[in-house]
Amino acid sequence: MAAVLMLVMLSGLTVAWADTPANCSWSQVAGLWEIHVGQGGNDNRLKCSGFSPVEVFQLNLLFPDVVLDEDGNKGFWTMIYNQGFEMVINQRKYFAFSSYIQEGGVYKSFCNTTFAGWSHDLLGNDWSCYYGIQLKSGVSDVDPVTTRLMPQVDQKWTDRNDTAFVKAINSAQRSWKAVTYPESHGSNMASMATFPQSYPSPVAMDEATRIAISHLPKEFDWRNVNGQNFVPEVREQGDGCGSCYAQVTATALESRIQIMTNNTLKVTMSPQDIVSCCEYSQGCLGGFPYLTAKYAQDFGMVEERCNPYHGHATPCMPYHADCRRYYAEDYHYIGGYYGASNEGLMMLELVKNGPITAGFQVYDDFRHYSSGIYIHTGLQNGWNPWKVTDHVAVFIGYGVDATSGEKYWIGQNTWGTDWGELGYFKIRRGTNEVNIESIGVAMTPIVPMP
Ligand SMILES: *[C@@H]1O[C@H](CO)[C@@H](O)[C@H](O)[C@H]1NC(C)=O
Numbered sequence: 320m321a322a323v324l325m326l327v328m329l330s331g332l333t334v335a336w337a338d339t340p341a342n343c344s345w346s347q348v349a350g351l352w353e354i355h356v357g358q359g360g361n362d363n364r365l366k367c368s369g370f371s372p373v374e375v376f377q378l379n380l381l382f383p384d385v386v387l388d389e390d391g392n393k394g395f396w397t398m399i400y401n402q403g404f405e406m407v408i409n410q411r412k413y414f415a416f417s418s419y420i421q422e423g424g425v426y427k428s429f430c431n432t433t434f435a436g437w438s439h440d441l442l443g444n445d446w447s448c449y450y451g452i453q454l455k456s457g458v459s460d461v462d463p464v465t466t467r468l469m470p471q472v473d474q475k476w477t478d479r480n481d482t483a484f485v486k487a488i489n490s491a492q493r494s495w496k497a498v499t500y501p502e503s504h505g506s507n508m509a510s511m512a513t514f515p516q517s518y519p520s521p522v523a524m525d526e527a528t529r530i531a532i533s534h535l536p537k538e539f540d541w542r543n544v545n546g547q548n549f550v551p552e553v554r555e556q557g558d559g560c561g562s563c564y565a566q567v568t569a570t571a572l573e574s575r576i577q578i579m580t581n582n583t584l585k586v587t588m589s590p591q592d593i594v595s596c597c598e599y600s601q602g603c604l605g606g607f608p609y610l611t612a613k614y615a616q617d618f619g620m621v622e623e624r625c626n627p628y629h630g631h632a633t634p635c636m637p638y639h640a641d642c643r644r645y646y647a648e649d650y651h652y653i654g655g656y657y658g659a660s661n662e663g664l665m666m667l668e669l670v671k672n673g674p675i676t677a678g679f680q681v682y683d684d685f686r687h688y689s690s691g692i693y694i695h696t697g698l699q700n701g702w703n704p705w706k707v708t709d710h711v712a713v714f715i716g717y718g719v720d721a722t723s724g725e726k727y728w729i730g731q732n733t734w735g736t737d738w739g740e741l742g743y744f745k746i747r748r749g750t751n752e753v754n755i756e757s758i759g760v761a762m763t764p765i766v767p768m769p
């Protein structure tokens with residue numbers, strides 16, 4: 320629904336959004352909600368636009384992730400970035416995007432209402448539509464958030480000089496090396512979300528986490544665990560499609576299947592399926608790993624051969640009967656809910672269960688990364704109104720530099736093997752560099768029966 324709505328809204332505009340314009344915060348969404356639910360008994364092919372509610376009840380969204388119904392039954396909720404929220408209570412899940420309108424060249428978010436969203440029982444057998452109306456904010460201010468329209472993404476800003484920029488990066492610091500890439504490299508390869516996000520700060524590490532990470536190895540890399548490689552090949556999202564969120568979810572799912580089966584099952588998932596068919600994201604305009612992992616749970620992912628990557632949006636078509644689906648049993652933000660992540664929890668999840676995805680901010684300098692441990696230099700390449708975009712990568716390991724003692728994460732990017740260290744990069748760990756420790760997502764696949 321949202322994707323379709325977005326495309327309709329976009330068709331008359333010269334603006335390329337990468338996520339929905341909703342910009343809602345935890346404090347705006349928390350509070351008492353009235354939930355209007357449609358007829359149940361549907362499967363996941365249910366379409367929710369224009370449904371009629373048949374039932375109404377109240378849910379109270381409390382700090383930090385607790386939802387209570389009218390009988391005092393307790394459940395879980397989380398924000399999904401600034402886009403909407405998911406609730407799990409009484410054996411059902413509820414997800415909807417926060418609503419927004421366009422008015423005189425600006426979008427206004429209404430964080431006190433949702434668009435039509437999806438509800439289903441935990442097994443996904445019984446689907447219904449719903450929307451939510453906030454009766455009472457948990458916090459006083461429920462004014463609509465105004466989001467200004469922004470110019471089209473256009474990276475060909477006039478006074479940029481890659482040669483000079485790369486030189487400046489390399490003389491400003493010694494932690495990492497920059498190079499010039501061909502025009503296409505990283506230039507338009509946004510993006511998880513074009514709106515600058517307000518990333519939550521990582522939470523402080525508690526004593527239990529400190530103790531737990533003290534037992535972890537100093538260095539860890541899923542490409543070499545006792546000589547075995549559990550990491551699928553580097554993907555290339557291409558210039559014309561902001562599909563990083565789909566690429567990384569595919570890679571994380573594949574890798575975790577390999578880990579769970581000790582490399583006896585290697586499948587290549589189809590990011591194009593997510594781009595074409597997932598209504599929880601916006602195709603080539605962007606999306607979020609949490610919602611893509613939810614798609615893997617609710618609909619399942621198909622193999623690459625069922626819908627090979629085109630690098631542009633294609634209609635969702637039925638698949639051949641032998642295209643089986645691969646599901647996720649669980650997906651969650653590191654730390655449990657949006658805003659509860661930190662370095663230690665990311666390390667524990669990574670070592671215990673496998674690669675995770677994490678969003679971060681891409682500045683001009685990152686696009687030129689070639690080797691070393693990335694630390695944002697603060698330099699920018701000429702005048703560029705789009706100096707920051709949001710991106711997401713798969714994190715497959717971590718370590719400590721032998722010479723400098725600097726701690727780092729090892730990320731697999733989606734810009735092909737010509738970029739960075741054969742498609743990988745290192746980035747400073749422990750300091751929330753470009754918000755890397757703010758919004759990690761983990762998912763657990765269901766290993767299919769042979
Ligand atoms: C949501 O908030 C807006 C702005 O404060 C207000 O005008 C509107 O009536 C609210 N909607 C509901 C359903 O309460």
Ligand SMILES: *[C@@H]1O[C@H](CO)[C@@H](O)[C@H](O)[C@H]1NC(C)=O
Nearest residue numbers: 342344465466467514515517
């Ligand atoms: C979203 O809202 C936050 C405050 O809640 C604000 O700081 C941020 O600039 C907004 N983002 C956009 C793109 O409007």
Ligand SMILES: *[C@@H]1O[C@H](CO)[C@@H](O)[C@H](O)[C@H]1NC(C)=O
Nearest residue numbers: 478479480481482483484486
């Ligand atoms: C770009 O910068 C390099 C190195 O500083 C300089 O030699 C070159 O002339 C510059 N090119 C343009 C088009 O400004």
Ligand SMILES: *[C@@H]1O[C@H](CO)[C@@H](O)[C@H](O)[C@H]1NC(C)=O
Nearest residue numbers: 545546547548580581582583
């Ligand atoms: C996993 O696979 C490796 C390589 O084939 C093998 O040496 C090892 O014994 C296997 N481990 C288990 C637990 O089966």
